[in-house]
Amino acid sequence: MKLKPETSDKLPEKTTTPLGFLVLILLSGGAALIYQILWMRQLGLVFGNTAQAAAMTLGLFFLGLACGSSFWGWLSPRIKRPLRTYAWLELGIGLSGVLCLPLLHLYREIYPALYGQFADSWLWLIKALLALVMVFPGSFLMGGTIPLMGKFLVRERLAFGRITASIYGINTLGAATGAFAAAFIILPNLGFRLSCLTAVSISVLVALLALRLARRERIAAPDQLPPVSPQAEASKAILSRPFICLLAFFSGFNVLALEVLWTRMFALVHENSVYSFAAILVVVLLALAAGAWLASLLARKSRGPVPILHLLCALSGLSVWIVPTLFLKLTDDLQMLPEKGSFVSYVLQLFATAFGAIGLPCLLLGVLFPFLMKAEERFAQSPGKSIGLLAGINTTGAILGSLICGFFMLETLGMWRSMQVLAAVYLLLTLLLPAAGNLLAQSVKVASAILLLLLFNAWKPAELPVSAFDPADGPQEVVERWEASDSTVTVVRKANGEHAIRINSNYSLGSSEAYMTQIFQTRVPLLAFPNTKSIFYLGMGTGITAGEALDRRDFPQVERITVCELSPEVITAARKYFGGSPGRPDLVNGLFKDPRATVLAEDGRNYLMASKERYDMINADLFLPYRSGTGNLYSLEHYRTARERLNPGGVYVQWLPLYQLSQQEFGVIARTMLEAFEYVSIWRNHFQPGNEVVALIGHIDEKPIPSSNIDTSQEQLRAVQGARAIDLPRVVLPVNEQTIPLFYAGNLSNSRDRFEMYPLNTDDRPIIEFNAPRSLRQPQEAGRPHFVGKKFAAFIDHILADTPPASDPLLSDRKASIRELPLAGAAFHRAWIAFADQDIEALEHHWKDFIEHWLATTQN
Structure with missing residues (x-):
């Protein structure tokens, strides 16, 4: 058969x-x-x-x-x-x-x-x-x-x-x-x-x-591999099992520690979107995969692993050493990667920069651990057992490497000094490896000893920059810096003496120069809702916004505020440089001392979800939409959680930087808020075109904006008396409880149909986090897509047409004359746009329209 x-x-x-x-x-x-x-x-x-x-x-x-x-x-x-x-x-x-x-x-x-x-x-x-x-x-x-x-x-x-x-x-x-x-x-x-x-x-x-x-x-796998012939065994330089385990441990430790450092390094020059971090991870993994393939090739060709391990450790140390120099050269001393061009071109440039800076080191690091398997051959009686042992040791090293680097080395040594230490680890391992009488291995040891001396004597990590700023912002002096586990926080002083807090060089959390914008993030909602006694601030920045609520003269009714800031180092910077320390003015009204205020180093969303405290108002700071981790602050689940933390009649205030949003992202956020709150209104922070900031205010009921009986008609008249359209920059309008509807831009709830086309932003479908980096990177010839200037003004015109202020239920407690203020605000904004465009004819037209509505509010 x-x-x-x-x-x-x-x-x-x-x-x-x-x-x-x-x-x-x-x-x-x-x-x-x-x-x-x-x-x-x-x-x-x-x-x-x-x-x-x-x-x-x-x-x-x-x-x-x-x-x-x-x-x-x-x-x-x-x-x-x-x-x-x-x-x-x-x-x-x-x-x-x-x-x-x-x-x-x-x-x-x-x-x-x-x-x-x-x-x-x-x-x-x-x-x-x-x-x-x-x-x-x-x-x-x-x-x-x-x-x-x-x-x-x-x-x-x-x-x-x-x-x-x-x-x-x-x-x-x-x-x-x-x-x-x-x-x-x-x-x-x-x-x-x-x-x-x-x-x-x-x-x-x-x-x-x-x-x-x-x-x-059909044939069961053997329990043990057959022994190596005596001739093959004799041809191999011997590396002890404990030393193989030691190399496996430090291979995992260093790779994960360096990944932490390199991710932080690249955060200094890119926008910190979910795609930016993913690109760095992909580059690291691709290089490690190529390194493992090279290890397989070396294992096939080599007879003894020890000389090659000497070379790998020495070259790994040298390559880690040169990363800062390569990176600084590729990024022109930490300048941001260009924002012009399409999203695809940006990502390609990010990949190219990553491969250029860390591709070779990752390749060499990726060879070391897989090639240790060649040294393990003489002990590998059972392949699965040997792989499991070394993989477990390697992964344990990876755990400790990421934790120790992220929470100790970065904070105590800094980014560049930590890289210096990790480069030295590889060189020290080279010196500890047994040479076994091999001339190549002994030569590599001598070279490693020389490199180790040069590493700590000829290279000065403290002199390397760890932050850089856009030259267009003018000269800036670094006052103090904290290299923390999640970011680098820097306080800078500008040429005009104003201070600012920056995250990873490129992201500004606020400055004393933008004082008015920041205090109006509190003044606008508190003047509109003067019965507010308790406020939760989601995000702190400089602390100027939250501190404004503690102004006892204008807001004596405020009894309690809670502020959540994700980064402890930001709190430290704000307290020291904006909180009235010796020699510096108190710009935060005693935020860090007032018994009414509690400042927490917490994830604000997490705190709202977990805490049972309720507030009259939740005030959410400006969050960069495409920044990794902030998209969830615009999600439906978050808004519903926040709604549950409001007292009856409470409001949720979501500030939006329109100069960092396209109309698509604005529509998604508005649609999502309309899904969570019965009523949503829109308010301005200021009227300057090109960098508009607005608040979407979610109301849990249709309770109108409280009325005001103060008479400010004389102040209003004096503000525009004798002023012409060309005098627009010198016009200062009174802002108080009576005139605050000037900042009111409309009732979005009665315009729901305009937002039905937009999808919801949810935790399951985080559209903002993934789509914002794409939509904001249009081809240069298409112009920037930000939802500002004439685009935003036209949108507000439609909203006010859908629900005229005279019949807006949110303004029903205000006098008929005061309901002219939203129309005055729309015309005032249009006038500013015309002024910026140097369109005199349009400026005259919108100024006339503004004066008409503004003066109408002074009549009883």
Whole structure:
């Protein structure tokens, strides 16, 4: 009887990683990164988008990987069908992805009940336990995939290093693909739930493919690999097992620590959108994948690993050392990447800059750990066990590297000095490696010793810049700087003596120069709603806005304010430079001393969700729409939470920087607020064209704006007496409880139909965070799309036409004459636009219209 050839899983040397298995490994790595990104985003919404919460989630994810690698590696010698077990792990990963959806819903329900019931230390423990339940099971199973695949594929000891490095390379390439797909394709188009189900589908597909391929497992995988021949063993320089483990640990430690540093470094020159961070992550992963492929090639060609490890450690140290020099040269000493051009051209430039600055170091770092598998060959009796052990040690190092660098090294040593220390670690490892009488290894040791001396004597990290500013802003002097775990906070003094707080060089939180704009973020809503006694401020910046509510002369009714600011360093900067420290004026009305005020270093959204306190007003600061992590402050879930924290008759004030929004983003935010609040009105902060700031005020009932009986008619007359259109810049209008409707721009609730075309911004579909960076980067010839000037003025004309002030229910308690003020405000704004355009004819027309409505309000 003629038998069919038996299919064996003992793969020949030249076909150890056939296409089917490469696809499995690639897809598995891609799904893992999608899960990681999704879990971190969603847990950030529950626990707060603080650096500590993010580090906790990431640390627990890596802890699961480390434990999984160690456990499944330890168990692998007893597993006779590793590919089948691999398939079951992937199914388990998919199940954990499905279960995260109800778990997140449960967390949102129980977390507010836990908040405030425990001290901070206990609350952090509870957060950690909740996050552990969420991310640990899936990551624990993920940790077992590579050891089991190694167990299946490696059947000859001398092939261990090469095959394992190939597995790591393909898996990391999949991770890079998953990171790119999640940020640029899946999340923007599908949202969280569908993205999660997409990752689950990939895991299930991988499991089914693995089960199909598992049919080849007719012969069980051996418990132990056959020993290496004495001749092959003698040809290899010996590296002890403890030193292999030490290199594995520091490889993980340094890679994650450097990723933290490089992410911070790039934050100094790009817009800090979700795409910017994703681009850096993709570059790092692609370079690490290429490094693993190179490690596989070296493992195939080399006989002894020790000389090559000397070279790798020395070159890694040198490449990390030169990163700051390369980066400063590529960015012209930390100048922002150009904002002109399309979104695609910007992203391509970001990728090019990242590859130019960190591509080579990442490549070399990516070689080191996979190539250690070549040194492990002589100990690799069971491939899965060896892979699991080293992967667990490497991942443990990664956990500690990210935490120690983020929360200790950055704050104590700074960014450039931390890179210097990590470069030195590689050079020290080179010196500690045994040379085994090899001339090349000994030569590299001498070179490393010289480089180490030069690193700490010829290179001065303290002299390198850690921030730069737009030359168009004029000369600025750095007064003080804090390099914190989540950002670099800088206080600068401008040529005119005014101070400003900046985040990562390019993002201004406010300045004393913009004092009027900031105080009007409090004055406008408080003058419109003078019965307000308690206020919650979402975001603090300089503290000028919140401090204005403590003005006892104008707002004596205010009894309590709570201010939440995400960055503790921003609070420190505001207290020191705006809070009336010796030699400096108090611009915040005693915000940091007044017993009525509480200033918290908290995620404001998280605090509102968890706390049961209620307020008459919630005042949300200006948030850059496309900045990573701020899009959730415009979500439907957040607005509904805020609504629940308002007292009867309370209002939610959402300030919007129209000079950073397109009409699309404005429409999305307005539509979302209209979904959360019964009534929404729109108010101006000022009338200057080109940098308009407005507030969308959400009302929980149709209670009209309170009436005012003060008589300001004489002040109003004096303000315009004898003034002509050309005198517009010198006109100062009185702003008080009576004249505040001048800033009222209309009732959006009666214009709902105008917003039905816009989608809702939700936690599941974060449109603002993903679409704003795209829509604000139009081709240069198309002009900038910001919703300012004539675009905004035309929009307000339509809103006022839909609901004329004379019949607006929100103005029903005001006298008929006072209801002319919104029309006066619209004409005043139009006059300013004409003045800026030097259109004298239009200026005269709108000035005349303004005077007509303004004077009408002075009549009884």
